[in-house]
Amino acid sequence: ADQSIPDKADQIGTSETALGTAVATALHRYAMFLYHKGNTTAAEGKLVLALRSDPAHVGAMSDYACIKHRLRREYRLAEEGYKGVLAIEPVHMATLCNLAWLY
Numbered sequence: 001a002d003q004s005i006p007d008k009a010d011q012i013g014t015s016e017t018a019l020g021t022a023v024a025t026a027l028h029r030y031a032m033f034l035y036h037k038g039n040t041t042a043a044e045g046k047l048v049l050a051l052r053s054d055p056a057h058v059g060a061m062s063d064y065a066c067i068k069h070r071l072r073r074e075y076r077l078a079e080e081g082y083k084g085v086l087a088i089e090p091v092h093m094a095t096l097c098n099l100a101w102l103y
Contacts, residue, residue, distance in 0.1 A: 024054035062095045
């Protein structure tokens with residue numbers, strides 16, 4: 001292989017992890033747009049895709065747990081999701097508030 005040709009990650013100046021986070025952030029924002037437009041099923045699907053791109057994306061994790069909590073009434077999954085966010089970011093205010101509502 002020609003060593004003078006950089007790989008795609010080098011060309012865009014980011015790592016695979018950073019790229020996954022950027023994709024997850026875009027999907028998370030789009031999911032919230034869909035959610036606020038009333039398309040909760042599509043929003044939930046976009047959050048799943050966001051979490052596949054970056055499983056530790058706290059915004060997507062928190063909002064996904066919130067959908068499980070408030071819309072789907074899947075309380076055990078919601079609690080696990082909220083606790084997962086807090087394991088990464090212990091003072092994530094939206095998650096703390098939603099977990100308090102769950103309890």
